[in-house]
Amino acid sequence: DVKVTQSSRYLVKRTGEKVFLECVQDMDHENMFWYRQDPGLGLRLIYFSYDVKMKEKGDIPEGYSVSREKKERFSLILESASTNQTSMYLCASRAGPRYEQYFGPGTRLTVT
Amino acid sequence: SQQGEEDPQALSIQEGENATMNCSYKTSINNLQWYRQNSGRGLVHLILIRSNEREKHSGRLRVTLDTSKKSSSLLITASRAADTASYFCATDAMGTYKYIFGTGTRLKVLA
Structure with a gap:
């Protein structure tokens, strides 16, 4: 059974803290994604990685960075968390272009 | 605006009834997918066309x-209370690597 796991379901951080969100997939997928989901705005793509050590900015990359040192792991980093980064963060992976995405359970991050 | 727009935004039906939701998009696509999201959880892939x-x-x-x-339209026949969720369409625009998601249809199935 395919599986995408995220390091935390709920996370509370203070403004200015460095935050790491980790995502691991066990399907040997090439592509991995980070989205954030906010009410009324749907899913918005933060970053995309099409291969190990390769990344591309999505629609809202400001304030975020990513790391993909191994194929199965894709990390999202908030260098200095701000309250407007309070959101649900969703990781996804897929085998390649035009294939379905598999999502993790999400991390609900609150920045106070 | 979003590539994929679902309609209606919210739908409430009785168990056993059919539910229909629609998605419109703007550019040529390779494929279109539908996903379901239960409250506070990740998205689950339903179907790719x-x-x-x-x-x-x-x-x-x-x-x-x-x-x-x-x-595109998604029809769920003989709905069940367990079908209560948000449903999203995602389009894979030609020439791009990413999928664009709409804001979803919230379906509530009453027992």
Whole structure:
């Protein structure tokens, strides 16, 4: 059974803290994604990685960075968390272009 | 605006009834996908329909695609309370690597 796991379901951080969100997939997928989901705005793509050590900015990359040192792991980093980064963060992976995405359970991050 | 726009935004039906939700998009696509999201959880892939397909079935789900109208519909037959969730369409625009999601239809099935 395919599986995408995220390091935390709920996370509370203070403004200015460095935050790491980790995502691991066990399907040997090439592509991995980070989205954030906010009410009324749907899913918005933060970053995309099409291969190990390769990344591309999505629609809202400001304030975020990513790391993909191994194929199965894709990390999202908030260098200095701000309250407007309070959101649900969703990781996804897929085998390649035009294939379905598999999502993790999400991390609900609150920045106070 | 979003590539995929679902309609209606919210839908409430009785158990056993059919639920239909629609998705419109703007540009040519390779494929269109439907996903379900239960409250506070990740998205689950339901069905993928390619641009050269017109209809696809999976269990109680039926998806149609009309590329001339740039629209798709998802029909859930004989709905159950467990179908209560948000449903999203995602389009894979030609020439891009990413999928664009709409804002979803919130379906509530009353027992």
